[in-house]
Amino acid sequence: MTYLIRLAIVTLLMAATAVSPQSGDKGPVFTNDGSLVLPSGFRSWVFIGGPITPNGLNDGGAPFPEFHSVYIERENLRYYQKNGKFPEGTVLVKELSLAQVGEHPDGSLDSASGRGYFPSTLNGLDVMVKDSKRYSKTNDWGFFTFGHHAEPYESAAKESAQCAYCHIANVAKTDMVWVQYYPLLKSKID
Amino acid sequence: MRKILLVVILGLGVAAASSLSRYSNPVAADSSQTTAVFDSDGKMKLPVGYRRWVFIGAPLTPNALNNGKANFPEYHHVYVEQKNLDAYLKTGAFPEGTVIVKELTRVLNPTFPDGSRTEPSGRGYFNGEYNGMDVTVKDSKRFAATNGWGFFNFGHHPLPYAESAKEASAAECASCHIAFVAKTDMTWVQFYPILRDGDKTK
Numbered sequence: 001m002t003y004l005i006r007l008a009i010v011t012l013l014m015a016a017t018a019v020s021p022q023s024g025d026k027g028p029v030f031t032n033d034g035s036l037v038l039p040s041g042f043r044s045w046v047f048i049g050g051p052i053t054p055n056g057l058n059d060g061g062a063p064f065p066e067f068h069s070v071y072i073e074r075e076n077l078r079y080y081q082k083n084g085k086f087p088e089g090t091v092l093v094k095e096l097s098l099a100q101v102g103e104h105p106d107g108s109l110d111s112a113s114g115r116g117y118f119p120s121t122l123n124g125l126d127v128m129v130k131d132s133k134r135y136s137k138t139n140d141w142g143f144f145t146f147g148h149h150a151e152p153y154e155s156a157a158k159e160s161a162q163c164a165y166c167h168i169a170n171v172a173k174t175d176m177v178w179v180q181y182y183p184l185l186k187s188k189i190d
Numbered sequence: 191m192r193k194i195l196l197v198v199i200l201g202l203g204v205a206a207a208s209s210l211s212r213y214s215n216p217v218a219a220d221s222s223q224t225t226a227v228f229d230s231d232g233k234m235k236l237p238v239g240y241r242r243w244v245f246i247g248a249p250l251t252p253n254a255l256n257n258g259k260a261n262f263p264e265y266h267h268v269y270v271e272q273k274n275l276d277a278y279l280k281t282g283a284f285p286e287g288t289v290i291v292k293e294l295t296r297v298l299n300p301t302f303p304d305g306s307r308t309e310p311s312g313r314g315y316f317n318g319e320y321n322g323m324d325v326t327v328k329d330s331k332r333f334a335a336t337n338g339w340g341f342f343n344f345g346h347h348p349l350p351y352a353e354s355a356k357e358a359s360a361a362e363c364a365s366c367h368i369a370f371v372a373k374t375d376m377t378w379v380q381f382y383p384i385l386r387d388g389d390k391t392k
Binding site: 043044046047049050051052053054057058062063064066067068069071074097100106108111112113114115116117118119120121122151152166169170178180181182183184189190 | 238239241242244245247248249250251252255256260261262264265266267269272295298304306309310311312313314315316317318319320349366369370378380381382383384387389390
């Protein structure tokens with residue numbers, strides 16, 4: 001009988017440790033030194049928009065090459081739509097992908113559906129985390145880059161000092177987010 | 191008694207493990223389920239909830255690069271349900287009942303002749319308003335004449351979209367998919383990094 005109880009405990013412990021902590025599903029996860037752990041599962045979050053800054057229109061080197069696909073968890077999106085700001089713990093993920101190389105000088109490609117830009121390989125990940133205590137110096141948001149290159153991305157990232165100033169200069173009034181590019185943030189639709 | 195207890199304990203463990211690891215263990219697609227709903231005339235009803243599906247990519251064909259009038263103006267946001275994506279990644283084919291939604295958005299206020307504008311992140315294109323929806327549904331019996339997929343257009347215009355849509359003629363949609371992507375289950379997988387390369391974060 002005792003071995004059954006022991007087995008029960010071991011079995012439940014194994015189940016509980018089946019998933020290691022990752023940023024995302026339940027908010028951000030940090031390492032002991034304050035680095036952010038690479039979010040997971042974000043491609044199943046709500047996609048809110050995909051600006052594209054092609055290298056071909058940015059002297060061959062866009063700061064964020066090239067498609068920016070932005071994801072947010074549904075509950076945080078709903079909160080924003082209702083309150084006009086994001087709740088504490090919100091994680092915003094921007095995943096980059098390169099555009100397929102086209103024959104036109106601007107980098108665009110002729111395809112069956114027309115001339116334009118079409119995603120090729122995934123090319124990096126930037127993340128914002130809202131935490132008004134941890135990031136009080138940068139308007140309540142921390143910024144992280146997990147590399148601008150093909151997968152695999154860095155497994156953890158230190159807070160980046162390069163990002164906040166541009167958000168503060170341009171979008172401080174909309175909770176540090178470029179809501180003007182994301183139709184889902186501007187509307188109340190599901 | 192011991193045997194029963196043992197079974198119960200192991201069962202609990204398995205249940206707990208599977209509920210905790212739902213993100214790392216994709217469930218097999220249930221091909222008997224589809225989100226496609228048809229009325230008695232065979233018209234498809236406007237899908238709902240698709241913005242919560244998995245986004246797989248956003249080709250962009252700006253009007254300004256297409257003589258002022260792109261066939262699909264202008265961003266194409268494409269969504270598929272998780273279970274159908276998982277099945278595709280496993281088998282290379284979408285299960286019966288798969289619905290793929292392509293929602294269009296315009297580009298935001300162009301300032302250059304090519305339709306682009308300059309923002310702090312660089313010169314490029316940014317999402318404007320929603321502008322329409324096209325849908326494909328896999329049903330090898332219903333749509334046998336067009337390689338197992340039916341095509342539906344709910345309008346290329348701002349919200350609200352049409353409440354329902356009849357199947358588009360083969361000339362409108364299927365012919366182009368048959369000509370170019372018949373070998374990849376009628377889908378332009380080359381434009382969608384996840385479909386082409388898999389989801390390495392899972």
